[in-house]
Amino acid sequence: MDRISAEISIRVHRLFAALGVMLVIALWWDNVEAAATATPAQTSSLAIGFPEFPPLSFTNVNGEPDGYLVYLSAALFARAGISSHVHIYPAPRLFDNMANGSLDFSMLVHNHVLDACCLFSRQAVVREYLRVYHVNGKSPIHDKNELVGKRIITIQGYSYAGLINFINDPKNRITNEVAPTHEAAFTMLDAGRADYVLDYTGPATSGLTAHPVKNLRFEVIDYLDIYLVLSKAYPDAEHLLARLTTLVKNMQNEPKFRPPDNY
Numbered sequence: 001m002d003r004i005s006a007e008i009s010i011r012v013h014r015l016f017a018a019l020g021v022m023l024v025i026a027l028w029w030d031n032v033e034a035a036a037t038a039t040p041a042q043t044s045s046l047a048i049g050f051p052e053f054p055p056l057s058f059t060n061v062n063g064e065p066d067g068y069l070v071y072l073s074a075a076l077f078a079r080a081g082i083s084s085h086v087h088i089y090p091a092p093r094l095f096d097n098m099a100n101g102s103l104d105f106s107m108l109v110h111n112h113v114l115d116a117c118c119l120f121s122r123q124a125v126v127r128e129y130l131r132v133y134h135v136n137g138k139s140p141i142h143d144k145n146e147l148v149g150k151r152i153i154t155i156q157g158y159s160y161a162g163l164i165n166f167i168n169d170p171k172n173r174i175t176n177e178v179a180p181t182h183e184a185a186f187t188m189l190d191a192g193r194a195d196y197v198l199d200y201t202g203p204a205t206s207g208l209t210a211h212p213v214k215n216l217r218f219e220v221i222d223y224l225d226i227y228l229v230l231s232k233a234y235p236d237a238e239h240l241l242a243r244l245t246t247l248v249k250n251m252q253n254e255p256k257f258r259p260p261d262n263y
Helices: 002-037 068-080 091-099 160-168 182-190 201-210 237-251
Strands: 046-051 084-089 105-109 118-135 151-155 175-179 196-200 216-231
Touching (some): 068 237, 084 091, 105 118, 118 160, 118 201, 160 196, 175 182, 182 196, 216 237
Parallel strands (some): 046 084, 151 175, 151 196
Antiparallel strands (some): 105 216, 118 196
């Protein structure tokens, strides 16, 4: 009887030992499956990029990304529960990085160059106005055709949603002086290098803060809407973009997230 009891005890211990091994294997396999099916949002930080476009997005004096869109995107992904990090790039490099998949997200004008790689939200986040600045006494400009034969200043790297092709077309006889920065553009205007500056409201405001111009006037000749832009390669991109669109719409009803006025 003692021998039988001993054998039963040994078998019970072996059974529990086997069950323990099976439990360890099962837990290990669950962790492997979870890691294999985790989205980048769970395993890595979503990469966000913005152009130098003050005050909406820019590099501040501390060398850090700053501006309304940077602030909005950080809060947006925090609410979505997705880790993210932001970098500021020159516009051409930003578009290249979105196209080659180095970046996951941005907020940009609708550029057909990115249609193959990215999804755009249907609802705009911000509307940016394109102005023609000049000193009092110069003829006002209300339409791109009124730029024909004029001397103008544009900002390096800006395509103005394709308007740069019209400006650079020889048949339009437009003399185009290219400024490296917004501040430089208004410095050039003040010095008489040209008669008009073509710039967007926000960046122009920053440039004029650094170099005010007396008796300055402007007309609005166009506007650009800025949208959420998400890489198609991001897991479940359509669903995430729809979720982000709803979140940002609700956020912008809150005072601290409202889009900036027309500066």
